[in-house]
Amino acid sequence: MKMHGWHWRHLYLIFVFALLYAPIFYLLFYSFNQGTTMTHFIGFSWRHYAELFADTRMIQIVLDTLLIALLASLLATIIGTLGALVIYQVKRIWLKNSLLSLNNILMVSPDVIIGASFLIFFTFFGFKLGFNSVLLSHIAFSIPIVVLMILPRLNEMRQSLVDAAMDLGATNWQVLSRVVFPFISPGILAGYFMAFTYSLDDFAVTFFVTGNGFETLSVEIYARARQGISLEVNALSTLMFLFALILIAGYYLLTRYTTTKRRQRRYQLEAKIKP
Secondary structure (H helix, E strand, O other): OHHHHHHHHHHHHHHHHHHHHHHHHHHHHHOOEOOOOOOOOOOEOOHHHHHHHHOHHHHHHHHHHHHHHHHHHHHHHHHHHHHHHHHHHOOOHHHHHHHHHHHHHHHHOOHHHHHHHHHHHHHHOOOOOOHHHHHHHHHHHHHHHHHHHHHHHHHHOOHHHHHHHHHOOOOHHHHHHHHHHHHHHHHHHHHHHHHHHHHHHOOHHHHHHOOOOOOOHHHHHHHHHOOOOOHHHHHHHHHHHHHHHHHHHHHHHHHHHHHHHHHHHHHHHHHHHOO
16 A cells, blocks of 8 residues: 555656646757747757847847846845844844744735836836846845745754854854854855846846836747747747756755765864864
């Protein structure tokens, strides 16, 4: 009976992953189609990749999208880390819960409402829509993600670590840089990658605040889809999928490296303490 349950659970898992990845691999497969539609595969060809790299407008949009994602995730990680430290230091329960509730508003609010709110805000203050408005919007909705990634790590940190560092004469900056930051570094890294992916594929908020003369990848693909999907988009999606796989592999290797270094450092300290 146990083996029977194990069998069906794994079949269900395979079915779920197949359902999720089948459309992606279907799209990737037809990016190599010599034809122009996804209804009939004529033959293997790099034609659509050549068209993609010859499309200077699309290349510029991809670079702008990556730049927005990199800057937004970096700034959101810095601000979110400081925000998480402030919330962690708050002693009054009602105040801490209020700050957490305010932080979570952007997480639970519909993207359309957030996008419209940013549009009204920028328009009211006469802020020109474009690169800067998109960047500020992405920073704003990425900060709560970073805070939620870092706070659990802060809550796991034992207060005795900080007290021991202070007793040994460490300054506040030394405690922060040599005790707190190394401990919460996995949360900071996770927050950065989460903010990066949220910024990279956001459509609803970006659609409201792009303005004229500036486009991101999601908005451009939406505009082209209304005119009929080109297999050039399939080629671009294939490259973005491979880029995402590289990011995931890099995140995994970096996390594994930091975990190994932390374990080695702990073993070295234990070896020094033992007689």
